[in-house]
Amino acid sequence: MAQLFKKRANVIARLIIFGGPALFLAICAIIYGFGRSDFWTRVDNPLNQPVPFSHKHHVDGLGIDCRYCHTSVEQSSFAGLPSTETCMTCHSQIWKDAPVLEPVRASFQTGRPIQWTRVYDLPDYVYFDHSIHVNKGVSCATCHGRVDEMPITWKTQPLYMRWCLDCHRHPEENLRPPQEVFDMQYQRPENQSTLGRQLVLENHVHQQGLTDCYTCHR
Amino acid sequence: MKLLVTALVLSVISTGCRKGMVNQQYLKPLAEEEFFKDGSASRPIPPHTVARSHLNEDAHFFEGKIDGRLVTTFPAPVTREMIAHGREGFDIYCAVCHGRTGAGDGMIVQRGFPPPPSLHEERLRQAPVGHFFDVITNGYGIMYPYASRVTAADRWAIIAYIRALQLSQHSTLDDVEPAEREHLQTAEK
Numbered sequence: 001m002a003q004l005f006k007k008r009a010n011v012i013a014r015l016i017i018f019g020g021p022a023l024f025l026a027i028c029a030i031i032y033g034f035g036r037s038d039f040w041t042r043v044d045n046p047l048n049q050p051v052p053f054s055h056k057h058h059v060d061g062l063g064i065d066c067r068y069c070h071t072s073v074e075q076s077s078f079a080g081l082p083s084t085e086t087c088m089t090c091h092s093q094i095w096k097d098a099p100v101l102e103p104v105r106a107s108f109q110t111g112r113p114i115q116w117t118r119v120y121d122l123p124d125y126v127y128f129d130h131s132i133h134v135n136k137g138v139s140c141a142t143c144h145g146r147v148d149e150m151p152i153t154w155k156t157q158p159l160y161m162r163w164c165l166d167c168h169r170h171p172e173e174n175l176r177p178p179q180e181v182f183d184m185q186y187q188r189p190e191n192q193s194t195l196g197r198q199l200v201l202e203n204h205v206h207q208q209g210l211t212d213c214y215t216c217h218r
Numbered sequence: 219m220k221l222l223v224t225a226l227v228l229s230v231i232s233t234g235c236r237k238g239m240v241n242q243q244y245l246k247p248l249a250e251e252e253f254f255k256d257g258s259a260s261r262p263i264p265p266h267t268v269a270r271s272h273l274n275e276d277a278h279f280f281e282g283k284i285d286g287r288l289v290t291t292f293p294a295p296v297t298r299e300m301i302a303h304g305r306e307g308f309d310i311y312c313a314v315c316h317g318r319t320g321a322g323d324g325m326i327v328q329r330g331f332p333p334p335p336s337l338h339e340e341r342l343r344q345a346p347v348g349h350f351f352d353v354i355t356n357g358y359g360i361m362y363p364y365a366s367r368v369t370a371a372d373r374w375a376i377i378a379y380i381r382a383l384q385l386s387q388h389s390t391l392d393d394v395e396p397a398e399r400e401h402l403q404t405a406e407k
Binding site for chain 1: 239240241242244247248250256257258309310311314325326329330331332360361362366367368
């Protein structure tokens with residue numbers, strides 16, 4: 001009787017036994033890697049805006065405080081985007097004929113807000129409140145990075161849940177004294193852990209509740 | 219049967235792709251919404267509407283005027299905390315043009331904005347506090363109104379700090395506590 005399987009069949013069988021799982025793992029790794037890549041999360045990817053607004057110029061160059069434009073960040077869940085009136089407070093006098101600011105002037109005349117492109121977009125099943133973070137000592141720069149060094153704004157965090165939880169489990173690693181929250185040049189002190197634990201107590205950060213599901217999903 | 223299984227498998231797979239929970243059907247603050255004429259989901263308050271607890275009856279506190287005349291007193295006692303809070307507000311909203319000391323030499327002025335008068339002018343030192351409240355609330359000359367950006371309570375705190383600034387520029391050594399005088403004099407040398 002002739003051989004049912006040729007000798008080649010051994011190789012094919014090994015390929016399937018070892019190659020199959022290997023291929024499966026490779027696909028998993030690619031999906032995992034892709035989900036964390038800057039391409040997918042849009043981290044470090046400057047977005048086009050109707051007006052090429054430079055935080056670097058306004059914050060670093062002119063020394064304007066974050067709250068001059070993002071007025072509601074200390075009281076509201078929403079940090080607030082400046083109205084066109086806020087832009088025009090200065091630009092009715094400075095650079096008032098610059099072509100680059102034409103959308104601002106058009107918006108001011110028609111009352112139709114400028115349509116900025118969103119840089120940070122949390123999924124809608126996440127409840128996030130700016131005011132509680134800022135008031136408890138989480139700086140703007142902790143999540144938004146060194147905005148004062150961005151000529152065009154980009155995202156510095158992929159906003160994965162693990163990243164949120166890292167901080168909610170160990171808030172002492174990121175808390176700052178209240179007066180340093182809006183300071184972009186602040187350097188993390190060497191005794192951050194000791195200082196952080198002290199700030200957790202002083203600012204009444206209730207650590208037990210921070211990792212409850214309903215803290216962020218409500 | 220085959221059809222049913224295919225449909226079941228497809229529906230299970232496709233649910234994984236739906237982003238219905240990520241982008242839910244409600245409007246976020248300041249989102250784009252073509253339903254309204256100005257294209258914005260955030261609606262301005264209709265004219266002559268009063269939101270609950272925003273009756274703002276106290277003209278002294280909310281307008282800086284009583285019977286149309288500028289008030290000369292603060293609506294509440296000035297405290298150290300209020301001045302400290304006012305300093306924060308002044309440094310955020312006012313210092314960009316008026317300068318940290320109120321001399322009218324802020325960064326935006328250095329970049330070409332017409333300089334405002336110094337807050338240490340005799341006219342402004344004598345001006346009633348209601349004048350400052352009115353200017354912050356409604357604007358003055360080329361200065362835009364700040365009513366939508368700074369709450370009434372914060373405006374009064376800022377005015378308290380402006381008064382402190384004015385005093386600071388017109389004080390003599392006699393105003394300093396005796397214990398501190400020596401310290402100041404040696405620091406000068």
